[in-house]
Amino acid sequence: MEVVHTIADLQSRIKAYRRRNDQAVGFVPTMGFLHEGHASLMNKARSQCGLVVLSIFVNPLQFGPGEDFERYPRDAERDLAVAEAAGVDLVFMPSVSEMYPSPTRTTVSVSDVTTRLCGASRPGHFDGVATVVSKLFHIVQPDQAFFGLKDAQQVAVIEQMVQDLNMPIEIVPCPTLREADGLAMSSRNVYLSPEERQQALVLSQSLQIAKEYIQSKSSQGFTSTELASLVRAHIETAPLAVVDYAEVLSYPTLEPFDHSHSISSLIIALAVKFGKTRLIDNLILQVRK
Amino acid sequence: MEVVHTIADLQSRIKAYRRRNDQAVGFVPTMGFLHEGHASLMNKARSQCGLVVLSIFVNPLQFGPGEDFERYPRDAERDLAVAEAAGVDLVFMPSVSEMYPSPTRTTVSVSDVTTRLCGASRPGHFDGVATVVSKLFHIVQPDQAFFGLKDAQQVAVIEQMVQDLNMPIEIVPCPTLREADGLAMSSRNVYLSPEERQQALVLSQSLQIAKEYIQSKSSQGFTSTELASLVRAHIETAPLAVVDYAEVLSYPTLEPFDHSHSISSLIIALAVKFGKTRLIDNLILQVRK
Numbered sequence: 010m011e012v013v014h015t016i017a018d019l020q021s022r023i024k025a026y027r028r029r030n031d032q033a034v035g036f037v038p039t040m041g042f043l044h045e046g047h048a049s050l051m052n053k054a055r056s057q058c059g060l061v062v063l064s065i066f067v068n069p070l071q072f073g074p075g076e077d078f079e080r081y082p083r084d085a086e087r088d089l090a091v092a093e094a095a096g097v098d099l100v101f102m103p104s105v106s107e108m109y110p111s112p113t114r115t116t117v118s119v120s121d122v123t124t125r126l127c128g129a130s131r132p133g134h135f136d137g138v139a140t141v142v143s144k145l146f147h148i149v150q151p152d153q154a155f156f157g158l159k160d161a162q163q164v165a166v167i168e169q170m171v172q173d174l175n176m177p178i179e180i181v182p183c184p185t186l187r188e189a190d191g192l193a194m195s196s197r198n199v200y201l202s203p204e205e206r207q208q209a210l211v212l213s214q215s216l217q218i219a220k221e222y223i224q225s226k227s228s229q230g231f232t233s234t235e236l237a238s239l240v241r242a243h244i245e246t247a248p249l250a251v252v253d254y255a256e257v258l259s260y261p262t263l264e265p266f267d268h269s270h271s272i273s274s275l276i277i278a279l280a281v282k283f284g285k286t287r288l289i290d291n292l293i294l295q296v297r298k
Numbered sequence: 299m300e301v302v303h304t305i306a307d308l309q310s311r312i313k314a315y316r317r318r319n320d321q322a323v324g325f326v327p328t329m330g331f332l333h334e335g336h337a338s339l340m341n342k343a344r345s346q347c348g349l350v351v352l353s354i355f356v357n358p359l360q361f362g363p364g365e366d367f368e369r370y371p372r373d374a375e376r377d378l379a380v381a382e383a384a385g386v387d388l389v390f391m392p393s394v395s396e397m398y399p400s401p402t403r404t405t406v407s408v409s410d411v412t413t414r415l416c417g418a419s420r421p422g423h424f425d426g427v428a429t430v431v432s433k434l435f436h437i438v439q440p441d442q443a444f445f446g447l448k449d450a451q452q453v454a455v456i457e458q459m460v461q462d463l464n465m466p467i468e469i470v471p472c473p474t475l476r477e478a479d480g481l482a483m484s485s486r487n488v489y490l491s492p493e494e495r496q497q498a499l500v501l502s503q504s505l506q507i508a509k510e511y512i513q514s515k516s517s518q519g520f521t522s523t524e525l526a527s528l529v530r531a532h533i534e535t536a537p538l539a540v541v542d543y544a545e546v547l548s549y550p551t552l553e554p555f556d557h558s559h560s561i562s563s564l565i566i567a568l569a570v571k572f573g574k575t576r577l578i579d580n581l582i583l584q585v586r587k
Contacts, residue, residue, distance in 0.1 A: 147465045
């Protein structure tokens with residue numbers, strides 16, 4: 010495994026690989042502090058691609074004022090061990106000035122799918138995501154890029170961008186990984202106090218409750234409003250939980266729906282704060298029509 | 299020369315070329331109704347690249363409401379003859395639905411260099427340009443792309459986008475071509491009545507006057523305001539001319555400057571309406587400091 014810090018070094022290595030090989034180049038963009046969820050993306054890339062490139066870059070552009078850019082957890086040494094174990098070939102760890110040598114004047118914006126959920130809670134966040142992913146895609150020029158569905162709206166944004174801008178890249182969405190007790194894996198879980206960590210189980214529990222409710226109602230149908238209320242009510246049983254949003258939308262269009270809409274998939278999406286820590290989770294379900 | 303109408307057909311041909319050749323792929327994006335200015339871009343591409351790709355696409359996204367999208371001049375047959383004569387290998391002529399199968403939700407925006415000139419006169423224009431050029435770059439994946447400096451602000455926007463988004467493409471700006479009497483070549487010149495065509499000479503004349511003024515003042519210096527006034531005064535000697543803008547800015551940053559700024563290049567940029575027809579022209583000058 011090689012670790013490079015500059016765009017020039019990365020590109021010369023990928024170019025050399027491309028000259029000698031016809032196999033796909035797979036790319037896993039991350040913000041580091043890698044956990045098993047990230048490792049599952051690297052494993053997937055390893056199984057499908059000849060060259061696996063991992064990027065570790067905490068992108069200031071996608072953090073709003075007052076968000077956790079400065080304190081976002083970082084551990085380069087452990088990250089490199091995780092990457093090595095997952096069979097990554099090339100790790101790209103650029104500095105902020107390597108990625109933004111001058112303030113960027115170019116922004117990639119995706120509308121509609123960014124109207125709700127984190128797009129509403131974190132203004133500018135998805136512009137920052139789309140812009141940096143666009144940069145990374147141009148730098149790496151992968152055949153496939155792997156993203157975790159814990160950030161389902163991010164996946165929808167990237168897929169929309171790739172489709173609209175004709176980017177020659179296949180996006181591979183990968184399932185959310187969970188701790189044994191159900192908590193979705195996230196780099197931000199380390200922020201939680203033991204008490205918050207315990208109460209944070211209401212996120213995955215509420216999704217499970219929603220799933221069972223849908224199954225029990227399969228013959229009569231259900232409304233997105235009653236489903237959202239059910240989820241919110243369970244989250245609010247945790248005294249430390251402050252709901253940012255708990256919504257039921259069509260997927261991947263991320264729009265409200267009712268019985269008059271014929272949708273094929275829905276998402277139950279949650280963002281909940283415990284103290285200063287904001288956690289997200291979701292469940293995507295096929296709807297039988 | 300081959301003519302293709304779909305992205306899939308274009309890409310299979312470029313891919314086949316790349317497999318057998320190491321030479322550069324050159325790209326000339328146009329809106330058609332080709333004139334000698336366009337031909338000079340194709341000639342330049344021919345001299346530098348192994349494969350020359352021309353696109354002809356009148357992009358609705360870069361026309362505002364009330365602008366001339368519908369009546370923009372089109373002549374596919376003559377365009378193909380011009381392309382063939384210039385040694386183009388591959389012409390891409392997509393339909394609007396091939397380029398935009400559904401309404402695009404993704405926009406590429408460039409700030410700062412779009413604040414003034416056509417960016418101010420034509421809101422949304424450069425978003426449309428940056429977005430479609432981004433799409434075309436991803437579709438063609440050229441090594442070099444050729445743009446005419448008659449659209450100097452467009453060149454500045456594309457260069458900024460390529461730099462900010464790390465697009466792996468070299469932008470080659472090419473000089474404006476002029477008719478024998480000085481009028482800058484433009485597809486829109488066909489709109490002009492004989493009287494308007496005659497009076498439109500004030501554009502290039504005013505740039506010439508400005509150039510001579512700068513040369514005469516080289517020892518004393520000059521202000522951008524006096525230069526802009528001089529240019530505007532000459533344009534207004536044409537009874538049919540309505541000045542949209544006549545500005546003197548730094549180049550390629552396109553910002554106002556005065557004696558306290560140390561600039562290396564300036565642009566004198568004009569947009570003038572004759573009836574419904576809007577013409578632009580400019581002169582870029584190195585400034586001795």
